[in-house]
Amino acid sequence: LRLGVLASGRGSNLQSIMDQAAAGKINAAVAVVISDKKDAYALERARMAGIPAGHINYSDFPSKDAYERSIVELLQQHGVELVCLAGYMRIVGKVLLAAFPNRVMNIHPALLPSFPGLHGQEQAWAYGVKFSGCTVHFVDEGMDTGPIILQAVVPVYDEDTADDLSARILEQEHKIYPEAIRLYAEGRLRIEGRKVYVSKINH
Numbered sequence: 001l002r003l004g005v006l007a008s009g010r011g012s013n014l015q016s017i018m019d020q021a022a023a024g025k026i027n028a029a030v031a032v033v034i035s036d037k038k039d040a041y042a043l044e045r046a047r048m049a050g051i052p053a054g055h056i057n058y059s060d061f062p063s064k065d066a067y068e069r070s071i072v073e074l075l076q077q078h079g080v081e082l083v084c085l086a087g088y089m090r091i092v093g094k095v096l097l098a099a100f101p102n103r104v105m106n107i108h109p110a111l112l113p114s115f116p117g118l119h120g121q122e123q124a125w126a127y128g129v130k131f132s133g134c135t136v137h138f139v140d141e142g143m144d145t146g147p148i149i150l151q152a153v154v155p156v157y158d159e160d161t162a163d164d165l166s167a168r169i170l171e172q173e174h175k176i177y178p179e180a181i182r183l184y185a186e187g188r189l190r191i192e193g194r195k196v197y198v199s200k201i202n203h
């Protein structure tokens with residue numbers, strides 16, 4: 001399975017996906033990494049792994065549609081079959097979604113539908129929840145609203161800072177994102193309305 005990863009920042013989720021793929025744990029390879037930020041460390045990580053890395057600058061385009069057409073073109077040039085958002089800080093629009101229907105995934109650092117949007121970890125910590133976690137979901141036109149594939153739960157302790165909680169969540173992100181991709185690559189995810197069913201392996 002050929003993956004295209006979109007990232008805006010440090011790229012630790014990208015790294016976990018590249019590592020699992022290189023280790024043969026998931027039947028997938030990152031074909032291209034694209035960032036809207038020139039200095040994203042994710043681009044550097046891709047280059048260090050010998051993976052094509054491209055910067056596409058939003059403000060070089062007259063519209064969001066035009067910007068996304070250029071992303072879609074690059075993804076298609078690299079034969080991408082599944083798009084993975086990994087710290088990509090923009091809302092995906094209709095051009096990208098139409099080119100990859102039900103083939104865009106995202107990871108969010110909270111238990112959706114709680115705490116969507118920016119800073120899900122801090123929001124949960126400030127709210128005072130006793131458990132939080134992370135969510136891998138398919139992407140639709142909304143913000144963090146698409147069908148949920150996998151979630152992982154972590155406890156919140158009294159002595160935690162928001163950073164402590166973020167770190168505990170990130171550790172789980174690095175597990176469940178590659179796991180969701182593995183299930184997709186094995187053809188085991190089926191979307192029905194809001195629900196994503198994971199089929200068992202038939203022996």
Ligand code: GRF
Binds near residue numbers: 007011012013107
């Ligand atoms: C992660 O917390 C992810 O859940 C959120 O953005 C952050 C990206 O981190 N969508 P990284 O760039 O993968 O290290």
